[in-house]
Each structure stands twice: as C-alpha cells, then as structure tokens.
Amino acid sequence: xxxxxxxxxxxxxxxxxxxxxxxxxxxxxxxxxxxxxxxxxxxxxxxxxxxxxxxxxxxxxxxxxxxxxxxxxxxxxxxxxxxxxxxxxxxxxxxxxxxxxxxxxxxxxxxxxxxxxxxxxxxxxxxxxxxxxxxxxxxxxxxxxxxxxxxxxxxxxxxxxxxxxxxxxxxxxxxxxxxxxxxxxxxxxxxxxxxxxxxxxxxxxxxxxxxxxxxxxxxxxxxxxxxxxxxxxxxxxxxxxxxxxxxxxxxxxxxxxxxxxxxxxxxxxxxxxxxxxxxxxxxxxxxxxxxxxxxxxxxxxxxxxxxxxxxxxxxxxxxxxxxxxxxxxxxxxxxxxxxxxxxxxxxxxxxxxxxxx
Ligand code: NAI
Ligand code: MG
Numbered sequence: 103x104x105x106x107x108x109x110x111x112x113x114x115x116x117x118x119x120x121x122x123x124x125x126x127x128x129x130x131x132x133x134x135x136x137x138x139x140x141x142x143x144x145x146x147x148x149x150x151x152x153x154x155x156x157x158x159x160x161x162x163x164x165x166x167x168x169x170x171x172x173x174x175x176x177x178x179x180x181x182x183x184x185x186x187x188x189x190x191x192x193x194x195x196x197x198x199x200x201x202x203x204x205x206x207x208x209x210x211x212x213x214x215x216x217x218x219x220x221x222x223x224x225x226x227x228x229x230x231x232x233x234x235x236x237x238x239x240x241x242x243x244x245x246x247x248x249x250x251x252x253x254x255x256x257x258x259x260x261x262x263x264x265x266x267x268x269x270x271x272x273x274x275x276x277x278x279x280x281x282x283x284x285x286x287x288x289x290x291x292x293x294x295x296x297x298x299x300x301x302x303x304x305x306x307x308x309x310x311x312x313x314x315x316x317x318x319x320x321x322x323x324x325x326x327x328x329x330x331x332x333x334x335x336x337x338x339x340x341x342x343x344x345x346x347x348x349x350x351x352x353x354x355x356x357x358x359x360x361x362x363x364x365x366x367x368x369x370x371x372x373x374x375x376x377x378x379x380x381x382x383x384x385x386x387x388x389x390x391x392x393x394x395x396x397x398x399x400x401x402x403x404x405x406x407x408x409x410x411x412x413x414x415x416x417x418x419x420x421x422x423x424x425x426x427x428x429x430x431x432x433x434x435x436x437x438x439x440x441x442x443x444x445x446x447x448x449x450x451x452x453x454x455x456x457x458x459x
Contacts, residue, residue, distance in 0.1 A: 103139075104136045104137060104138055104139035105133075105134070105136070105137045105138070106137065106138050106139070106169045106170070106408055106410075107139050107141070107167070107168050107169050108128075108138060108139065108140050108141070108168060108169065108170050108171070108172055108404070109141055109143055109165055109168040109170070109171045109172070109373070110125070110140050110141065110142045110143065110171075110172050110173075111142075111143050111145050111146070111171065111172075111173045111174065111190075112142065112146065112174040113145075113146045113173065113174040113175045113176040113177075113382060114146045114147045114148075114174075114175065114176050114177055114178045114186075114382040114387075115175060115177060115178065115381070115382025115383055115384050115387035116174075116175065116380075116382060116383045116386060116387050116392035116441075117146070117173075117174025117175040117176065117382055118174060119387070119390060119392050119394070119441050120174060120378065120392050120393075120394040120396070120397035120398075120441060121172070121174045121397060122394075122441075122442075122445070123394035123397065123398060123441060123442070123444070123445030123448075124172065124394065124397045124398045124400070124401045125140060126445055126449060127398050127401060127417060127420075127445070127448060127449060127452065128140070128401055130449050130452055130453070131413050131416070131417075131452070132457070133413070140172075141168070143164075143165075145157045145158075145161070145190060146176060146178070147176070147177070147178030147180060147181040147186060148178075150181050150185070150186070150189070151180060151181070155189060156176075156185070156186060156189035156190040157189065157190055157193070161193075162193075162197055165194070165198075165373060166198075166372060166373065168373050169373060169408060170373050170374055170375070170376065170404050170407065170408060171194065171373050171374070171375040171376070172375075172376050172377075172400065172401060172404055173191075173194075173375050173376065173377035174377065174378075174382075174397065175377070175378065175380060175381045175382040175383070176190055176191060176381075176382060177381045177382035177384065178382065178384070179384060188238065192236065194365075194375055195231050195232060195365050195375070196232050197372075198367055198372035198373060198374070198375070199232060199367045199369070199371065199372055200231055200232065200365035200366055200367050200372070200374055200375055201230065201231050201232035201233075201262065201265055201266060201269075201366075201367070201368075202228060202229075202231060202265075202266060202269045202364075202365070202366040202367075202368060203227075203228070203229035203230070203231035203341075203344060203348075203363060203364070203365055203366075204226065204227075204228060204229075204269075204273075204363065204364040204366060204403070205226070205227040205229060205344075205348040205351065205352075205361065205362075205363045205364075205379060206225075206226050206227075206361075206362065207223060207224070207225050207226065207227060207331075207348070207351035207352065207354075207355055207361075208223060208224040208225075208355060209221055209222055209223045209224065209355055209356075210355065210356055210360060210421075210422065210425050211422055211425050211426035212425040212426045212427070212428040213355070213356035213360065213425055213435060214356075214436075215354055215355055215356065216353070216354065217328060217331070217354050220331070220354055220355070222332055223331045223332055223354065223355055225331075225334035225335050225336060225337060225351075226270075226273060226335075226336050226337070227337045227338075227339060227344055227347055227348050227351060228266055228269055228270035228273065228336065228337065228338045228339070228344070229266075229339050229340075229341060229343075229344025229345060229347075229348060230262060230263070230266040230338075230339070230340050230341050230344060231266075231341060231344075231365055232262065232341075233257045233258060233259060233262045233341065234256060234257065234258060234262075234294075234340040234341030234342060235254075235256045235340060235341050235342035236341045236342065237254070237255055237256060237257045239254075239255040239257060240252065240253045240254040240255050241253055256291070256294045258294040258295075258297050258298055258340070260297065260301050263297065263298055263301035263302060263305075264301055264304075264305050265368075266338060267282075267284075267301070267302050267305040267306065267338055268305060268309065269366075269368060270282055270336050270337075270338040271305065271306065271309060271310035271313060273336060274310065274313055274335065274336045275310065275312075275313075279313075279335040279336050280312075280313065280314060280335065281313065281314045281315075281316060281334075281335045281336070282306060282310070282313045282314070282315050282316070282335070282336050282337075282338060283316045283317075283318060283323070283334055283335075283336065283337045283338070284298075284299070284302045284315065284316070284317045284318070284337075284338050284339070285318060285320045285323050285337060285338070285339035285340070285343045285344070285347060286298055286299050286317055286318070286319060286320065286343075287319055287320050287321070287343075289319060294340075295340075298340060299317060302315070302317070302338065303315060303317070320339070320343045320346075320347070323337075323347065324346075324347070324350060327347065327350050327351065327354060328350075328354065331351075331354055348361070348363070348379055349379065352379055356435060357393075357434050357435065358378070358379055358380035358396065358434070359380065359392065359393025359395060359396055359432060359434040359435065360393065360395050360396055360399070360435070361378065361379040361380065361396050361399075362376070362377075362378055362379070362396050362397075362399035362400040362402070362403050363376070363377055363378065363379050363400065363403075364376050364400070364403040364404070364407065365377070366407065374404075374407055376400040376401065376403050376404040376407070377397075377400055378396030378397050378399075378400055379396060380396055386433075390440045390441050390442065391432060391433050391440055391441060392432070392434075392441050393432040393433075393434050393435065393441070393444060394432075394441050394444055394445050394448075395421055395425075395444065395448075398417060398421065398445070398448060399417070399418065399421060401417065402414040402415075402417035402418050402421075405417070416452060416455055417448075417452070419451075419455060420448045420449075420451035420452040420455060421448055421451075423451045424444070424447045424448055424451055429447075430443055430444055430447040431444075432444050
C-alpha cells in the first residue's frame, strides 16, 4: 500500500486533458518510493451511455477506500446536465459529507484582471456544499399543460449553517483574517435566509467573537466583488450563492482556467474531493488548448489536505513562476500555448525549485 491512495475521475471534455497534466505534476514530486498511488475510475458520460448510470452500484464502498478523490469535470451533450451532476457530483459531495466547498480567489502574477483596479485581490469563499438550494426536494405537476408548475425546496438546517460558518471561521483564525462576509437574501427569501443570518451571527458571536461579521445581500455583494474586491477576506455563502460568487471571483482574477476548488469533509470520516471550478468546456474539448492550471492547483489543495503542505506549496510556486514569466500562456489567458506545453512549463519550474523550502 502506498502512503496515499488517490482515486482519479477524469470525467468528460477537457477533464482528461487537464488531468493528464496534473498527474504528471504529482508524479514529478519527490517523496519516498510509492508515496502516492493513483487509480483511475472510468465514470463519465461514456460510462453512462454504456451502463445507464454515471457510477456503478457500490460506488460508495469503492471510493471510500481512497484517501482523496481528484476529479476533472463532467458534462457531455449526449447526457442531460442534470443527470451527470445529480448522479455523480452531488452523490459524492453529499454522501461523503463534503459540506465545505473551499474556493480561493486571488490575483496572480502576470495575469491581468478585467477590472480597472483588479490587483491584490485575495480572499476565500466558503460555499455550503451539502444542502441549501441544491436539493432534490420538490416536484412538477401538469407536465406539458398550460397549468404546469414546479416546486423546488431549499433545505437549510441550523447544523448545516453552523458547520460551514465554523469552517470559514477556523480558516479566518488560522490565516489571521479579521472579517467574515456572509452572503444573504433574507429581505426576500425570508424563511431559509433568515435562519441563515441568525445562525451565522450566532456562531460568529459565540465561537469567533474576534471576527467582524459583515452580512451583505448577495445582489449587492456581486457588485462589490467588482467595485471593491480587495475589501474581502473570507466569504461564507449558501450552495447556490457560493457557486455563482465563485465564478465571479474567478472572472475578476483571470478566469476559470486558473481556479481550483476543494470539497472537504473536515472530520475526515470520508475522502474529500478536489476539482477545478470549471466544467468540461465542450467548446474547446479535444483541441488540447485548455488551461491545466486549475486542475494542477486542485491537486495542490489535495496535498495540503493530506498533510503534504510543503509539496502543495511547491506546486503553487511553480505555477506562479510560470505565470510571472509570461512566456507560456494558454489561450484563455492571452497566449497560444497548448495544454501540454503549459504542463511542461510547470514541470520545468518544479524541477528547478530547491528540494526544501
Ligand atoms: P465551463 O466551465 O465548462 O466553460 C465555461 C467557459 O470557460 C467556456 O468558454 C470554456 O471554454 C472556458 N473554460 C473552462 N475551463 C477552461 C480551461 N481550463 N481552460 C480554458 N478555458 C476554459 O462551463 P459551461 O460551459 O457552463 O458548462 C459546460 C459543461 O460542464 C456542462 O455540461 C456543465 O453541466 C458542466 N459543468 C460541470 C462542472 C463540474 O464537473 N464540476 C462544473 C460546471 C459545469
Ligand atoms: Mg459552478
């Protein structure tokens, strides 16, 4: 047995293309022989077309043996998006209690923000990842008739709100942050979001009294992300709000090709899952031009989580050096390098980094 056993789900579209580069980077990191073993699981839309399901029965037992899951992206025109999301991503996040979706947002060297004043942005989004608006509670009636209706229920619990707030609060404390921003819409969504406001405030007051709590309506917050992104330190948001805000965070700092994320079960009762914020990007899939940085960075977040922070930092340093130098850039960040060329540039920088520090 290796020290760390990783399940890899490459998924669809650009998933396998960017994953190849992430695995090269992991493979190039030093360590005792056999420190990392990787097993690929072929669960994607092709698997669905062959087997009628995204993952086999018994997927949970199979995945549970691993220390972590490295995931690419899922989504293919031949399979409805709600099927790929609800039969693969959602069951893993929910069944494995990955209730924290951590998404760092930061300015990177050599990457120009689309904002006029878009420098020195650095904050983290803690998105609630196991309940909230992404619930399959609800239903439809009178299908196909003019009276057709749909009901979609949001599920928010005290315990769920408290634990995501605590994850954000712990992070703030560890990183010497002073302010927590909560995204809400309790002026309009009066049941679920009032509970959200109350429980976030209660948790901060009792457990993180040193933190300043700023509660902002999510629509205004979207504008503030653009107008004063430097004012945020840690943002806590529900599943839907956090999903939208993190793409916005990604947009103001250089785009989806650069943004990693982690789906974490803090108690470590189950494996956590690491994946880029982006999807399968069908518009560029198969061309070999996707930016692999979000995927490689997600692998670095995985190493942090496994307790290999030094290795994780090395990867991030190599990425920053490549970007700062600006010689190798994929199309999304204004260049013409291929996925493989970007991967190789990062490998070269890694090889040149000192063994320690
Ligand atoms: P997307 O993130 O796949 O693409 C949005 C835009 O960003 C596209 O123009 C794409 O070319 C570009 N882009 C994304 N990643 C890139 C990269 N690494 N390098 C360069 N450019 C990149 O989102 P979209 O188009 O809304 O969804 C496409 C499919 O992905 C759908 O089937 C959707 O359901 C699925 N999806 C899956 C996710 C996941 O697996 N976690 C997350 C989001 C979407
Ligand atoms: Mg998203």
